[in-house]
Amino acid sequence: MRTIYSGKQFDLQKGKKNASTDLAPQPSDTLIPWRQPQNSNGLRRQKRDWVIPPINVPENSRGPFPQQLVRIRSDKDSEIHIRYSITGVGADQPPMEVFSIDPVSGRMYVTRPMDREERASYHLRAHAVDMNGNKVENPIDLYIYVIDMNDNRPEFINQVYNGSVDEGSKPGTYVMTVTANDADDSTTANGMVRYRIVTQTPQSPSQNMFTINSETGDIVTVAAGLDREKVQQYTVIVQATDMEGNLNYGLSNTATAIITVTDVNDNPPEFTASTYSGEVPENRVEVVVANLTVVDRDQPHSPNWNAVYRIISGDPSGHFTIRTDPITNEGMVTVVKAVDYEMNRAFMLTVMVSNQAPLASGIQMSFQSTAGVTISVTDINEAPYFPTNHKLIRLEEGVPMGTALTTFSAVDPDRFMQQAVRYSKLSDPANWLNINATNGQITTAAVLDRESVYIKNNVYEATFLAADNGIPPASGTGTLQIYLIDINDNAPELLPKEAQICEKPNLNVINITAADADIDPNVGPFVFELPSVPSAVRKNWTITRLNGDYAQLSLRIMYLEAGMYDVPIVVTDSGNPPLYNTSIIKVKVCPCDENGDCTTIGAVAAAGLGTGAIIAILICIIILLTMVLLFVVWMKRREKERHTKQLLIDPEDDVRDNILKYDEEGGGEEDQDYDLSQLQQPETMDHVLNKAPGVRRVDERPIGAEPQYPIRPVIPHPGDIGDFINEGLRAADNDPTAPPYDSLLVFDYEGSGSTAGSVSSLNSSSSGDQDYDYLNDWGPRFKKLADMYGGGEED
Numbered sequence: 189m190r191t192i193y194s195g196k197q198f199d200l201q202k203g204k205k206n207a208s209t210d211l212a213p214q215p216s217d218t219l220i221p222w223r224q225p226q227n228s229n230g231l232r233r234q235k236r237d238w239v240i241p242p243i244n245v246p247e248n249s250r251g252p253f254p255q256q257l258v259r260i261r262s263d264k265d266s267e268i269h270i271r272y273s274i275t276g277v278g279a280d281q282p283p284m285e286v287f288s289i290d291p292v293s294g295r296m297y298v299t300r301p302m303d304r305e306e307r308a309s310y311h312l313r314a315h316a317v318d319m320n321g322n323k324v325e326n327p328i329d330l331y332i333y334v335i336d337m338n339d340n341r342p343e344f345i346n347q348v349y350n351g352s353v354d355e356g357s358k359p360g361t362y363v364m365t366v367t368a369n370d371a372d373d374s375t376t377a378n379g380m381v382r383y384r385i386v387t388q389t390p391q392s393p394s395q396n397m398f399t400i401n402s403e404t405g406d407i408v409t410v411a412a413g414l415d416r417e418k419v420q421q422y423t424v425i426v427q428a429t430d431m432e433g434n435l436n437y438g439l440s441n442t443a444t445a446i447i448t449v450t451d452v453n454d455n456p457p458e459f460t461a462s463t464y465s466g467e468v469p470e471n472r473v474e475v476v477v478a479n480l481t482v483v484d485r486d487q488p489h490s491p492n493w494n495a496v497y498r499i500i501s502g503d504p505s506g507h508f509t510i511r512t513d514p515i516t517n518e519g520m521v522t523v524v525k526a527v528d529y530e531m532n533r534a535f536m537l538t539v540m541v542s543n544q545a546p547l548a549s550g551i552q553m554s555f556q557s558t559a560g561v562t563i564s565v566t567d568i569n570e571a572p573y574f575p576t577n578h579k580l581i582r583l584e585e586g587v588p589m590g591t592a593l594t595t596f597s598a599v600d601p602d603r604f605m606q607q608a609v610r611y612s613k614l615s616d617p618a619n620w621l622n623i624n625a626t627n628g629q630i631t632t633a634a635v636l637d638r639e640s641v642y643i644k645n646n647v648y649e650a651t652f653l654a655a656d657n658g659i660p661p662a663s664g665t666g667t668l669q670i671y672l673i674d675i676n677d678n679a680p681e682l683l684p685k686e687a688q689i690c691e692k693p694n695l696n697v698i699n700i701t702a703a704d705a706d707i708d709p710n711v712g713p714f715v716f717e718l719p720s721v722p723s724a725v726r727k728n729w730t731i732t733r734l735n736g737d738y739a740q741l742s743l744r745i746m747y748l749e750a751g752m753y754d755v756p757i758v759v760t761d762s763g764n765p766p767l768y769n770t771s772i773i774k775v776k777v778c779p780c781d782e783n784g785d786c787t788t789i790g791a792v793a794a795a796g797l798g799t800g801a802i803i804a805i806l807i808c809i810i811i812l813l814t815m816v817l818l819f820v821v822w823m824k825r826r827e828k829e830r831h832t833k834q835l836l837i838d839p840e841d842d843v844r845d846n847i848l849k850y851d852e853e854g855g856g857e858e859d860q861d862y863d864l865s866q867l868q869q870p871e872t873m874d875h876v877l878n879k880a881p882g883v884r885r886v887d888e889r890p891i892g893a894e895p896q897y898p899i900r901p902v903i904p905h906p907g908d909i910g911d912f913i914n915e916g917l918r919a920a921d922n923d924p925t926a927p928p929y930d931s932l933l934v935f936d937y938e939g940s941g942s943t944a945g946s947v948s949s950l951n952s953s954s955s956g957d958q959d960y961d962y963l964n965d966w967g968p969r970f971k972k973l974a975d976m977y978g979g980g981e982e983d
Contacts, residue, residue, distance in 0.1 A: 242331040247304040248339055254288060254297035257332070261294045262316045262325050269319050274330070276312040287312060287332070296330075304334040305371045336373035342381045342428040344368045344443035349426075351407065352448040355416040356548070359409050363398065363447055366405045368428035382433030386425040386442065398424055398447065402433060407445060414449050417485050422447040451487035454548045457495050457517075457541045458483055458556035465562045466521060470529040471570060477563050480510065480519035482541050488517075491545035495519065500558070502537035508563070510539060521561060529567040530603055537561040569658035572598040572609050574666030578649075585638040585672040590631055593621070596668055597628040598654035607656040614665055615651035618642040621668075623652055630668065638672040639705045646707075647671050676710035676763025682771035689743065690780035691750050698741040698775065700731075702759050710763035712736035717758050719770065729755055741773070750778050910976055 243257055262270050272294040278286035287310070289296045296314075310332040316325040344366065351364030372378035382402045388395060399410040407424070424445040431438030459482055466478030486492035497510035497519040507525045512518070519541065527535075540558045547553070574596065581594050600607055611628045613621070620634045638646060648670045655663035680702045687698040702714040713736025718726050730744040741755065753775045760768035778786040963974035 240328060240330055242333050244333050244335050245298055245302055246335040247302045247337050249298075249301050251301070253301075254299045257287070257296050257298055258330070259293065259295045260289075260314050260316075260328070264316075264324055268324070270316050270324055271319065273315045273317070274312045275315065275327075276310065278307075278310045278332075279312055283307075286310070289314070302334045304336045304373065305340065307334065308336075308373075309333045336376055336378050338372055338378040338431060338437070338439060340371040340378075340430075341439040342368040342370045342430055342441050344428065344441060347443055349443060349445045350448070351445060352450045353409060353414065354452050355414045355449045356412075356452060356454060357409050357414055359412055361409045363407045363409065364445065366400070366407065366426050366428075366443055366445055368405070368441060368443070370430050372430065377431045377434075379430060380432045381428050381430050384427050384429075384433070386427045388425075389423045390419060392419055397422065400426060407447070416449040416451045416487065417455070420449055422449070451490060451492050452548045453486055453492035453543055453545045454551050455485040455492075456547060456551065456554045456557055457493075457543060458554050459541065459559040461559065462556075463560045463562065464521075465564075467564045467566060468523055468527060469566050469568050471526045471568065473523050473526050475523045476520045477508070477523060478521040478561055480521065480539065480541070480559065480561070482517060482519070484517070484543070486543070489514075492543055493517065494544045495541050496544055498540050498542075500538040500540050502535055502561075507535070508537065521563070527565050528601075529565050530601065533565050535563040535565070537563065567602070567604065569605070569607075569656070569660065569662050570601045571662035571664040572600045572654040572656055573664045574598045574654065577665075578667040578669050580669045580671060582671040582673065583636075584675055585636050586675055586677060587632055587636060589634055593630045593632065593670070594668070595627060595629045596623065596652055596666060598664060598666065600656055602656075602658065605658060607658050609654050609656050612653045612655070613650070614653045615649075617650075618648070620648070621650050628652070628654070636670070636672055637677075638674050639678060643672065646674070674707045674710060676706055676761065676765070676767055678705040678710075679767040679769035680704040680711075680714055680759045680761045681769060682757055682759055682773065684773070685771075686774045686776070687741075688776035688778060688786055689741075690786070691748050691777050692743075692746065692780070696742075696780065698773070699734075700739050700741055700757070700773065702737050702739075702761075704761050706761070706763065711761055713762055715760040715768075719756050719758055725756060728753075731757060741775070748777050752776055 240258075245257065249255065260272060264270060271291045272289050273291060274287060274289045274296060275281075277283070279288075285299055286302075287296060288299055312330040312332065313327040314330055315323070315327050318324050345368070346366075349364055349366050353361055353363045366383065368381050368383070370379040370381050374380065383400050383405045384402060385398065385400050385407075388397060393413040393415075394411045397409060397411050397414070398407050400407045405426075405428075407426075424447060425442055426445050427440050427442050429435060429438040429440040459480065461481070464478045464480055468475055468477045480497065482495050484493045484495065494514075495512050495517050497512060499508060499510060505525065507523060507527050508521055509524050510519045510521050513520060519539070521537070521539075538558065538560055542553070542557065575598075579594070579596060583593065596611075598609055598611070600609055610625050611623050612625065613623055618634070618640060620632060620636055622631045622633045623629065624631075636648065637643075640648075642648060650668050650670075652666050652668065653663055654666065655661055681704070683701045683703060687700075689698055690696045700716070702712065702716070704711040704714075716731050716733050716739040718729060718731055720726065726744075728743065728745055728748055730742055732740045732742070734740060741757070755773045755775050756770050757773060758768055758770050760766050776786075781787055960974065960977035963970045963977070966974075
């Protein structure tokens with residue numbers, strides 16, 4: 189078998205490859221890859237597959253299509269009929285039918301233009317079978333390569349690139365990289381991209397401040413002189429061209445590179461003046477004395493621009509600081525420690541300014557970065573002050589009124605002003621003290637008592653005011669603390685004031701405690717004793733001291749009648765001289781149970797009530813409860829009788845329990861032709877009768893004056909229920925505002941007919957003969973109506 193390629197032919201019989209520019213197939217040069225030659229001895233050589241060279245197809249061919257690529261032929265086609273076919277991607281696999289083959293001649297074609305960027309190569313297999321589909325030859329591989337054409341421009345990854353470079357950078361400093369991609373074959377000139385700078389804006393200080401690496405796209409500085417204060421940003425147009433940058437044959441594209449010149453601290457801050465001045469009142473803090481202004485040509489609001497101020501000299505005590513205004517970059521000289529006019533009348537400060545960021549290499553500070561600040565202190569009227577505040581003195585309580593305690597004087601700090609100081613009380617809770625308005629001498633206005641509620645931890649505290657006569661006046665306060673030493677001026681007291689004990693002596697005793705408002709040594713140990721008068725006290729009672737503060741009171745005799753007893757006890761403290769007090773304890777003597785607790789009856793008896801009185805109280809309580817019970821029973825019976833009287837008839841005969849009212853839906857569809865106005869009295873239906881003929885709506889309230897009718901009784905007499913119904917019926921007939929306007933409604937059509945008879949012709953009048961005997965057949969629930977209407981009148 190032989191195969192012919194478009195433009196080349198292969199002769200496997202001769203083993204030679206001859207180049208040819210003729211793309212048309214040559215039938216005489218068909219390649220037979222499946223040929224099986226014989227040797228000179230007539231022996232058949234083993235069959236061997238031939239390797240077919242790749243087929244090259246240029247992309248974007250203009251045709252015409254189909255265009256022949258190669259012809260495949262088996263040497264057995266002279267013996268049998270052979271059918272040729274191809275398989276693989278581009279033939280019977282997506283993309284389908286890119287290649288086709290003539291099944292008889294074996295010529296293979298390409299059916300449409302190829303795109304290398306879509307697919308660069310194809311691998312097909314050629315098959316030869318007989319008419320029955322039996323394989324005649326082994327399949328052979330066909331490789332088809334799409335030859336690249338320069339049909340794609342370079343494309344930048346970004347249309348705009350942003351980069352930055354410090355001002356003052358040396359030539360060769362890297363700035364940024366731009367990148368463009370070409371979809372063509374990168375191994376050929378079609379996909380080899382080269383870069384160049386087209387324009388630079390602005391062209392200052394040179395038109396070629398930057399250069400670009402033609403192969404990598406790296407942009408670097410090429411000249412010195414970048415100065416942010418002059419040019420802050422450059423716009424560079426970069427061009428990418430394929431065909432290795434050949435502008436005549438290559439395709440090009442452009443992108444924009446924006447290069448920002450970043451600031452460096454190459455401009456030191458400078459004061460706008462060499463000296464500044466300010467004024468501050470004494471004793472004031474957080475006051476801005478002076479504003480220091482500077483200029484800095486670096487980028488505003490950056491560390492290279494932000495100013496930092498320092499006080500070099502003139503403020504050894506640290507009265508001032510300089511804060512930076514973040515908006516204006518000014519220095520605000522502020523008082524942080526109060527100044528005193530009497531100590532310093534003026535300050536001469538030397539200040540220096542710098543930036544947050546250090547200066548760039550090679551940049552020196554300017555002599556204008558230092559300035560002087562003169563601050564004058566103004567005198568103001570200062571308040572007098574008490575040198576010893578709080579002042580503490582010690583004295584015994586109980587000193588007489590008018591006693592001089594101490595002199596509490598203040599000092600006026602205004603040495604250069606001739607001013608007088610006067611004193612007054614500001615706080616004296618117990619009103620015990622007086623102060624001399626001129627010299628500040630403190631005297632007592634009452635007796636000082638350590639046990640007063642105004643004393644806290646033995647200390648009494650008062651506040652005084654010292655004011656001068658300056659303009660404006662100023663005042664200061666001082667606190668005087670008086671520590672009161674205790675004296676024995678309070679007799680002891682006994683606790684508790686009331687107690688109870690069993691009428692017979694046992695372990696039940698009364699524990700008593702002595703309390704004294706004084707403090708040690710004017711308190712315990714205490715002495716407890718019973719007075720000799722009256723004599724019954726020592727006869728019936730005895731007291732035993734437990735320790736310095738406690739004692740026990742108990743019965744001396746074997747039995748004491750239940751009741752209340754006042755037991756006097758004399759208690760004496762240990763002060764010098766000692767004080768004593770006779771305290772009365774109310775003791776309740778009562779019968780006790782086995783646990784030593786007073787019984788209930790015993791407690792009452794001890795309170796002074798006898799057995800007869802207790803029984804009388806219980807009887808009164810029982811009588812009171814009985815009266816309450818009887819009153820409740822009477823009220824319930826009265827309520828029941830009132831309810832019974834309201835019943836008109838027996839519940840079994842009450843027709844209201846048997847006749848049920850249901851909702852009305854008005855007439856059916858067959859009733860629409862009736863003149864519903866006939867249900868009204870003629871004299872009250874003029875406005876209805878004057879309407880046009882047809883179906884009328886009378887389900888609305890008539891318009892007109894409403895006649896007045898006598899008020900009908902709400903609850904009729906049980907024996908006259910018939911008259912009550914007739915009277916209500918007559919009132920309904922004569923009332924134009926009564927139904928049927930609120931009960932007879934007009935509804936939509938519901939069908940062609942109704943099995944129920946019409947009820948629209950019923951008359952509301954009670955006149956006329958009517959047979960009500962059928963009510964007897966409706967059961968016992970309608971018996972009452974049958975008797976009323978069918979059975980004649982009842983007596």
